[in-house]
Amino acid sequence: MCRLIAITSDTPVSPMAAVRALDVMREGHDGSGVGLMLRDLGGPFEEMKDAPILSGIFTEAGIRKLDSFMINLGFLTKYKISIKIPKQTPPGIPRRDMYLIRAYEYPEDWEDLSGAEKTARLLRVRLDLREMGRSENDMIVFSFWPDTIMIKEIGDPLAVGKYLGLDNERLHARVIMGQGRQNTNYAIDLYACHPFFIEGYSTMTNGENTAFVPIREYLEGRGEPGYTGFFSDSEVFVHILHYMHTHLGLGLPAYKHLITPLQESDMEAHPDGEFLYHLKRTCRKLIIDGPNCVIGVLPDNTMFMAQDRKKLRPGVVGGKPGMYVFSSEVCGLDYLLPDRNKQYDLEPMHLDTAIVVPDRREVTLCRQTEPLDLPH
Amino acid sequence: MQTDGAIGPSTLSLKDLPWQILWDKERCTLCGRCTAVCPVGAIELKVFRKRAVNVDVDFSKPGKRGGNVFGTFYGIHQRTSPAFACVGCAMCTLACPNDCIGPVAADEADKLRFHINQGGQAERRGGRRNDPGGILDRIQFTRISMLTDPALDAGRHEFELTTLLGRIYPPEKNMEMLRENGWIPPVREIYPLIIGGMSFGALSPTMWEGLQLGVTYLNEELGMPVRISTGEGGCPPRLLRSRFLRYVILQIASGYFGWDEIIHAIPEMKVDPCAIEIKYGQGAKPGDGGLLMWHKVNKLIAAIRGVPEGVSLPSPPTHQTKYSIEEAVAKMIQSMYMAWGFRVPVYPKISGTSTALSVLNNLSRNPYAAGLAIDGEDGGTGAAYNVSMNHMGHPIASCLRDCYRNLVSLGQQNEIPLFAGGGIGKSGNLAANAAALIMLGASGIQVGKIVMQAAAGCLGSETKRCNICNIGRCPKGITSQDPRLYRRLDPEDVAGRLVDMFVSFDTELRKIVAPLGRSTSLPIGMSDALGINDKDAADRLDIRYVV
Ligand code: SF4
Ligand code: SF4
Ligand code: SF4
Numbered sequence: 001m002c003r004l005i006a007i008t009s010d011t012p013v014s015p016m017a018a019v020r021a022l023d024v025m026r027e028g029h030d031g032s033g034v035g036l037m038l039r040d041l042g043g044p045f046e047e048m049k050d051a052p053i054l055s056g057i058f059t060e061a062g063i064r065k066l067d068s069f070m071i072n073l074g075f076l077t078k079y080k081i082s083i084k085i086p087k088q089t090p091p092g093i094p095r096r097d098m099y100l101i102r103a104y105e106y107p108e109d110w111e112d113l114s115g116a117e118k119t120a121r122l123l124r125v126r127l128d129l130r131e132m133g134r135s136e137n138d139m140i141v142f143s144f145w146p147d148t149i150m151i152k153e154i155g156d157p158l159a160v161g162k163y164l165g166l167d168n169e170r171l172h173a174r175v176i177m178g179q180g181r182q183n184t185n186y187a188i189d190l191y192a193c194h195p196f197f198i199e200g201y202s203t204m205t206n207g208e209n210t211a212f213v214p215i216r217e218y219l220e221g222r223g224e225p226g227y228t229g230f231f232s233d234s235e236v237f238v239h240i241l242h243y244m245h246t247h248l249g250l251g252l253p254a255y256k257h258l259i260t261p262l263q264e265s266d267m268e269a270h271p272d273g274e275f276l277y278h279l280k281r282t283c284r285k286l287i288i289d290g291p292n293c294v295i296g297v298l299p300d301n302t303m304f305m306a307q308d309r310k311k312l313r314p315g316v317v318g319g320k321p322g323m324y325v326f327s328s329e330v331c332g333l334d335y336l337l338p339d340r341n342k343q344y345d346l347e348p349m350h351l352d353t354a355i356v357v358p359d360r361r362e363v364t365l366c367r368q369t370e371p372l373d374l375p376h
Numbered sequence: 377m378q379t380d381g382a383i384g385p386s387t388l389s390l391k392d393l394p395w396q397i398l399w400d401k402e403r404c405t406l407c408g409r410c411t412a413v414c415p416v417g418a419i420e421l422k423v424f425r426k427r428a429v430n431v432d433v434d435f436s437k438p439g440k441r442g443g444n445v446f447g448t449f450y451g452i453h454q455r456t457s458p459a460f461a462c463v464g465c466a467m468c469t470l471a472c473p474n475d476c477i478g479p480v481a482a483d484e485a486d487k488l489r490f491h492i493n494q495g496g497q498a499e500r501r502g503g504r505r506n507d508p509g510g511i512l513d514r515i516q517f518t519r520i521s522m523l524t525d526p527a528l529d530a531g532r533h534e535f536e537l538t539t540l541l542g543r544i545y546p547p548e549k550n551m552e553m554l555r556e557n558g559w560i561p562p563v564r565e566i567y568p569l570i571i572g573g574m575s576f577g578a579l580s581p582t583m584w585e586g587l588q589l590g591v592t593y594l595n596e597e598l599g600m601p602v603r604i605s606t607g608e609g610g611c612p613p614r615l616l617r618s619r620f621l622r623y624v625i626l627q628i629a630s631g632y633f634g635w636d637e638i639i640h641a642i643p644e645m646k647v648d649p650c651a652i653e654i655k656y657g658q659g660a661k662p663g664d665g666g667l668l669m670w671h672k673v674n675k676l677i678a679a680i681r682g683v684p685e686g687v688s689l690p691s692p693p694t695h696q697t698k699y700s701i702e703e704a705v706a707k708m709i710q711s712m713y714m715a716w717g718f719r720v721p722v723y724p725k726i727s728g729t730s731t732a733l734s735v736l737n738n739l740s741r742n743p744y745a746a747g748l749a750i751d752g753e754d755g756g757t758g759a760a761y762n763v764s765m766n767h768m769g770h771p772i773a774s775c776l777r778d779c780y781r782n783l784v785s786l787g788q789q790n791e792i793p794l795f796a797g798g799g800i801g802k803s804g805n806l807a808a809n810a811a812a813l814i815m816l817g818a819s820g821i822q823v824g825k826i827v828m829q830a831a832a833g834c835l836g837s838e839t840k841r842c843n844i845c846n847i848g849r850c851p852k853g854i855t856s857q858d859p860r861l862y863r864r865l866d867p868e869d870v871a872g873r874l875v876d877m878f879v880s881f882d883t884e885l886r887k888i889v890a891p892l893g894r895s896t897s898l899p900i901g902m903s904d905a906l907g908i909n910d911k912d913a914a915d916r917l918d919i920r921y922v923v
Contacts (some may be wrong), residue, residue, distance in 0.1 A: 051439075210521065210893030214901040221787025243908055260896060263536060264565075278554055280545040281540060281563055285790045287897040289519070309896045310533065 002194065002206050003180040004315075005327040006295045007336065008303045008356055012172035012228060013044025013323075015151070019161035021325075021332040022180035026157075029057040030185075033181035034157035035193040036166075036204050037175035038149040040301050040358075045147065045170075051078050051103040052122055054068060055142045055150040056129075057190070060096045062138030066100075066129065073125065074107025081171065083164050089164055093155035101149050119199050123226050129290050130191075130229075140190050143197045149173070152193040158198060175301050192231035196238040199226065200299030205234035206328045207292035207313050212236060218285035219243070237294050245298070251373060252304055253366045254279070255310045256353050260309035262368055271371040295326050301358045311350040317363050318345035324356045324363060392487035393463035394840050397454040397541070397741060398917050400476035406450055410468035410477050416517050418462035419477075420449045422453035427437065435675025436611040443532045446798055452477060458491045463841040465835045467851040481839065487497065498658040498764035500667075501856065502845025504660055504799060504825060505754050506766055508838040511773050511913060513803050518907035518922055520556065521893035528895050530886035535895045537885060539820045540572075541651055541748045542721040544791050549689030559861050562686055562721050567594075567602045568898055569810060569881055572751075572797050573627045573655065575609030577668050577677045577689075578758035579843070580862035581831055583836045586870025590831065593871060594664040594878055597834075602878060604651045605822070608691060611677035621649050627725075628712070629655035630665050633681040639715065651746065652712045656695070656725030659755025659772070659798035661764035665691035669759055671848035672857045705735070707894030709744045721746030728752040728798060729768035736779050739787050747793040749822060754799020756825035758855055762815045772798045773816060777917050780901060789817070789901060791867040797822030802838065806877075807884030812866015816917060828854050831873040833866055 005018050015036050017024065022034065028203050035065065056064060071079075080102040089095045110118060126144040133139025140152035153160045157180045161167075179194040194204035209215070212233035213234075219239050221228040227239045236304040236308050237259070244250050244258055261280035267273045280287075291312030295305050305326050318333045320340050329334040333345070348354040353370040391394050397419055411419050426449050432442040435539060451578065455626050462479055467532075469478035491500045508898035521527040542563030545553065553560050571591065576584050587604060594602040608629035608874060626649045628635055638710060668677070668689040678685040694827040695708065705724060712722040723746040725737055732750055739745035752772025757765065776796045783789040800809045810821040828834035833853045835842040853865035889895065892905050899905065907922035914921035 073392060091565065208521075210519075210891065211899065212897070212900065213904040217784045217901065218404070218787070221784060221789070223787070248551060250681075263534075275554065277551055278560070279547070281544055282550045284540065286543075287554060289896045290893040310528075 002296050002328070003292070003332065004204055004206050004326070004328040005178045005325070006204075006297070006303055007176045008276040008301070008360055009174050010360055011322075012174050013176060013185060014167055015170075015171050015178070016167045017160050017174065017178055018176045018178035019157050019166060021335045022178055022326065023158040025180065025327075025329045025332045026334040033152065033154045033190075033193050034160050035148065035179045035181070035195055035204070035297075036195060036243055037143075037153040037195045037297070038151075038171060038175070039147055039297065040174035041147055041149065041171040042174065042270040043170035044081075045149075046327065048078060048103055049147050052144055052146050053103045053149055054100060055148070056100050056146045057098070057140040057153075058100050059062050059136075059138040061132060061136070063098060063100070063203050065132060066139060069129070069132065070104065074109065076111050078105045079103040081168070083168075084225060086163060090155070090159045093153060093160055095153040099151065123199060127228065131161055132175065137285040142215075145197070145200060148197070148200070151196070152190050154190065156247050159333065161310060169348075175297055175303065177202060177204055177297060191229055194232070194234060197230070198238055198242050199246075201238050201242045201245070202294070203234070203238040203294055203296035205237055205292050205294050206291045206315070207234070207300065208309065209236065209288050209292055210290035213290050214285055215240070215288065222247070234292075237292075238289070238296070241296055241298075243286075252302065252355060253353060253370070253372055256306050256351070256368050257372070258283050258286050259306070260350070261287060262294075266369060270369060271330060272374060275372070277372060293328060302355060304353055304355045306353045307348050307350055309358045314347070316345055316347050317354045317356070318342065319363070321361050324360060326354070386458060386491040388458065388461075388487060388491065388695035390454060390456060391482070393454075393456060393461050394482050394488055395462040395479040396482060397452070397462055397468070397489060398478055398480050399452045400545075401449075401451055403474045404452065405474060407620055408462070409471040409473065410452060410677065412853065413467045413471040415465060415467065415851040416463055417455070417460050419452050419468060422451060424451050424453075429842070435842050436788075451609060458488060458494055461515050461844050462739050463844055465844075465851050467835075473801050481801060500745050500759060500846055501762055501843045502756070502760075502766070503836040503843030504756040504765060504802075504838060505769075506838050506840055508755075510754060510799060510810040511771065511908075512800065512812055513805055514908055514910065515808075515919070516907045516922065517905050519890060519905040519921060520891050524733075526892060528890040530883070530890040531831055533890065533895055535886050535889070537568065537882070537889070537898050540563050540725070540793055541566050541603075541741060541795075541820065542748055542793070544793075546791065557866070559718060562719050565601060565723060566601075566650065566820070567600050567878075568814065568820040569602065569878065570625070570795065570820055570822045571602070571604040571827055572824040573605040573607030573760070574824050574828075575627075575652065575666070575668070576609030576612065576680060577609040577672060577857070578607060578855055580850070580853055580865065581676065582827075582862045582865040582867050583613075583870060586865065586867035586875060587827070587832065588620065589867055589872030590871035593618055593875055595623055597645070598875070598879070600878060600882065605653055608655060609668070609677070609791040611635050611684070612680060613637060613641065616647060618646050619646050620679050621645060624646040624649050625651045625653050627653040627655055629691055630693070630695045631689065633683065633689065636682045637680060641887040642715060648716055651715075651721040651723065652722045653749065654708055654712065654722065654893050656724050657751065658725075658757060659727045659751030659753055659769050660757035661760035662727035662729060662753075662769045663693055664760060664764050664768075665693045667691070667759040667846075669846050669848070672855075674857045677857060702738070705738055705741050705745070709742065713744055718861070723747035723749060725749035725751060728772050730770060730775075732770070732775050732779055733782055736782060736792070738768070739792055740783070740786055743790060747795060747819070748779070749795040749797065750777075750779065750798070751822070752798025754802055755797055772784050772796050772800075772813070774814060774916055776818055779817045781918065783817075784901070791818030795820045795822055797824070798888065801826040807888060810881070810884060811888045812906060815899055816919075817901045817903075819898075819900055827874065827877070829871050830877040
C-alpha cells in the first residue's frame with residue numbers, strides 16, 4: 001500500500017516537508033519510488049504564473065532532442081531550475097543526466113489562441129515529447145503546464161529528496177502532492193508513479209482499482225488524446241476527474257457519484273435522484289472497484305480526498321485555517337501539523353468527499369446523499 | 377432371426393441402437409410400469425420361449441428317457457425398429473419398483489443414425505448440439521486479489537450485480553436530453569441471468585406457470601429483478617393484463633404467433649412489459665424458423681397463438697415482410713417502440729454468426745436499438761432438424777467477444793448491451809460460464825435448457841439422451857401438451873427449483889467476483905481477469921494464456 005501526503009498552505013512549503021512526512025509513514029512504502037507534484041509555486045515561478053513549465057528526466061541526447069524540438073515550435077526558455085546531481089549516487093537510485101524544470105515563453109503565434117486551443121496544444125507537445133523519448137528512453141516527461149512542477153524518481157523518498165536537494169527555496173510551493181511508492185507493478189516504470197496529471201488536474205491513489213481494464217477501454221474511446229498511457233490502474237482517476245469537469249461540466253461533488261454511485265434505495269431518497277440515476281447508467285463504465293483512497297487537485301488548486309464505496313483504505317484530513325494536510329495515515333499529518341486541533345481531523349467515509357478550496361479556511365465534507373449543485 | 381425372415385436394409389439389432397435396455401428377469405414382477413411409461417414405446421411385454429432339458433434318471437423304465445421340455449415365459453422386450461428406438465431417457469428405471477430395468481449407452485457408434493430418415497424424413501428432435509463440453513468451461517478466473525487489494529467477502533460485503541437492458545446514450549447526450557426534456561430511451565435494471573425465450577406451446581402449461589411463479593417470487597420476495605422471455609408463442613391473456621407483465625420480455629418472431637392477442641391487450645395492460653425481443657435467429661437452428669409440431673397444438677395453444685388446432689406451426693426462416701437490414705431492424709424496432717409509446721426497450725435477437733458484426737454496426741447507428749442478444753451454436757430448442765442443431769451456427773464466446781471489441785473500438789460499449797446465450801451452463805458450470813462471458817463483454821446471459829434441467833428435471837443431454845421435446849411426449853411433462861404427461865410437473869415445485877437455481881447462481885457469482893476484487897458493478901468486459909490454457913483461444917479472445 002502506498003503512502004500519500006498532500007499539503008495546501010497559504011505560505012509556500014518546501015517539498016522536503018512532504019518527503020519527510022512520507023518518511024515518517026515509511027512502514028507502508030518499500031522505498032521503490034517517490035512522486036511529487038508542486039503547484040501554486042512560490043520562489044521565482046511566482047512571477048510567471050502563466051508560463052508552461054516542463055518537468056522530466058533527460059539524458060544528454062534527450063536534452064538536445066528536446067531543445068531542437070522546442071525551438072522549432074517557437075518555445076523559448078524563460079527560466080530554469082538546475083538540480084545539481086551529486087557525484088555519488090546513493091544505492092537504489094538510478095543515475096540520470098538531468099532533472100529538468102524549465103519554464104517556457106509561449107511561441108509568438110500562440111498568443112492569439114483561445115484558452116482551450118492553448119491547453120490542447122500544450123498537451124499535444126507533452127504527448128509528442130513522451131512519444132519521442134519512448135524508443136531510446138532518453139526523455140521522460142511528467143508535465144508541461146503553467147505553475148506546475150513534477151518530480152518522480154525511483155528509490156527511497158528521503159534519499160531521493162536529499163540527493164536531489166529538494167530543500168531548494170526555489171521549489172517551495174503552496175500545493176504539494178507526494179506519494180511514497182509501494183511497488184505493485186511488475187517492473188518499476190516512472191510513468192506508473194503517482195501523482196498523475198492532465199491539464200491542471202491531478203490525482204494520486206492509495207490502492208488498486210480492480211475495474212481498471214473496462215474503465216481504460218472506455219476512456220480511450222472518449223476521443224481525448226490525453227487519455228493515454230495507463231501505466232497504472234490508478235491513472236484513470238485523473239482522467240475521470242478531467243472528463244467529468246470538461247465533458248460533463250460537473251463539479252467536484254459529482255466525482256463520487258461517478259466513481260462510486262449510490263445504490264438504488266439511497267438514490268430514491270436523493271433530491272437529485274433522477275439526475276443521479278441517469279449519471280450512473282450513462283457513466284457505468286467509470287465505476288471504480290477495489291480499495292482506493294483518492295487525493296486530487298483541481299486546476300484552481302482545490303484539494304480533495306474521496307474513498308472507495310466500502311472505505312477500505314485509511315485517509316485523514318486535518319489542519320487549521322491557512323494550512324491543511326491530506327494524508328494516508330495520521331502519523332504523516334501529525335508530523336507536519338503537530339499543533340493542530342486533532343478534534344477537527346476528518347476521516348472521509350464511503351459517501352464523503354473532503355474538500356479544501358483555495359482560500360484554505362476550512363475543510364468541507366460533502367456527502368453523496370446531499371443535494372448536488374447542478375448546472376442548469 | 378427366423379431363417380425365413382427378411383433382412384431389410386433398416387433391420388437393426390439391439391447392438392445397432394444407441395441405447396440398450398438391460399432387464400433383470402429375476403427381479404421383475406411384470407408389473408408393466410416400465411412399458412407404460414416409456415415415451416416412445418421402445419419396450420413391450422413379450423412372450424419368450426424357453427427350453428429345459430429334462431434328464432430322467434430312472435433307468436428301470438424302457439424307452440426314451442428325458443429330453444427337451446419347451447415352455448414360455450413373460451418378459452420385457454426392446455423393439456429395434458427405428459421408429460421405436462429407445463432414447464435412453466430412463467423413465468423405465470424411474471418407474472420400476474424393483475430396480476430391474478434401465479438403458480445402457482452403446483459401446484460404439486450406433487447404426488440407427490443411418491436409418492432414422494425413414495420415408496425421407498430427415499431427423500428432427502429437441503435439445504441441443506450433440507457435443508458435450510466447450511470452451512467456456514476451460515476459461516479460468518486468474519486475476520485473484522491478493523495482498524495488494526484484499527479480496528472481498530462474498531457473504532458479508534455489499535454487491536451490486538444488476539445489469540442494464542436498454543439503449544444508453546453517451547453521458548453528454550443524455551445530460552443534454554435531460555436538460556431539454558428530450559426523449560431518453562427506456563432502460564431496465566435487471567438481473568444479469570435472463571430466462572431466454574421458451575414459448576408457451578413448446579413448454580407445457582405447468583412448466584410455464586412454474587417459471588412465471590418462480591420469477592415472481594424472485595422479484596417480489598427476494599428482490600432479484602429476474603426477467604423471462606416468452607419465446608414466440610404469445611402470452612396468456614391474464615398474464616398480459618396483470619402487474620406481473622413487468623417481469624416478462626415479449627418475443628416477436630417471424631411467425632408473429634400470439635401477437636394479435638398481445639396487440640389487442642395493449643390498451644388493457646396495467647404495466648408495461650420489461651422489453652420486446654425481436655427474434656431473427658436462434659442458436660440451435662440458425663437460419664431456420666421456429667417449429668411447433670402438430671402434436672403439441674391443442675385447443676389452448678391454438679387459442680393463444682390464434683391458429684387452428686392440430687396443425688404444425690413452422691415460422692418462416694426470416695421475417696417475410698422485410699427485405700433489407702434497414703427494413704428488418706430499423707422499422708420493426710421503431711414500430712414496436714411506437715406500440716408502447718416509446719416506453720419499452722426493443723432489441724433484436726440473432727443467432728451467433730460471423731456476420732453478427734454487420735448487424736451490430738447497423739444497430740450502433742440506430743438510436744432505438746436497445747441491445748443485441750446473440751444465441752450461440754450450443755443453444756437449445758424444442759424442435760429442429762438434427763443437421764441444423766449439430767452443424768449450423770457460431771460458438772458464442774468469440775462471436776460475443778468480437779462484438780464487444782467492436783463496440784469498444786467505437787467507444788459505444790456502454791451504449792448497446794450485448795446478451796449472450798447458447799449452451800451456458802451446459803456442463804453444469806452455470807455461474808462460471810456466465811461470469812466468463814460477462815468478462816468477455818456480455819451485459820447479461822440468456823439461459824433456457826439449464827432452466828429445464830435444474831427446475832424441472834429435464835433428462836436431455838448432449839450424448840443423445842431423450843431430446844424428444846418435438847413430439848409432445850416429454851416424459852417429464854416439460855414440453856408436452858398432453859395433460860397426462862404435464863400433470864407430472866407441479867408448477868410450485870418448478871418455481872421452488874427455479875428459485876434454488878437463481879439463489880445458488882447468485883452465491884456462485886459473488887464467489888467469483890469477490891476474489892477478483894469486484895463488487896461495485898458487474899465486471900462487464902473485465903477481460904484481464906480471464907485466462908485459458910490454449911494459446912490460440914487466448915489470442916482469439918484477447919485474454920491471458922496460462923499454463
Ligand atoms: S430408457 Fe426411456 S425410451 Fe428407453 S425403454 Fe426406458 S423409458 Fe423407454
Ligand atoms: S417396471 Fe420393473 S418390475 Fe415392472 S415390469 Fe418393468 S422391469 Fe418389471
Ligand atoms: S425431458 Fe422433456 S424437455 Fe427434456 S429432453 Fe426429454 S423431452 Fe425434452
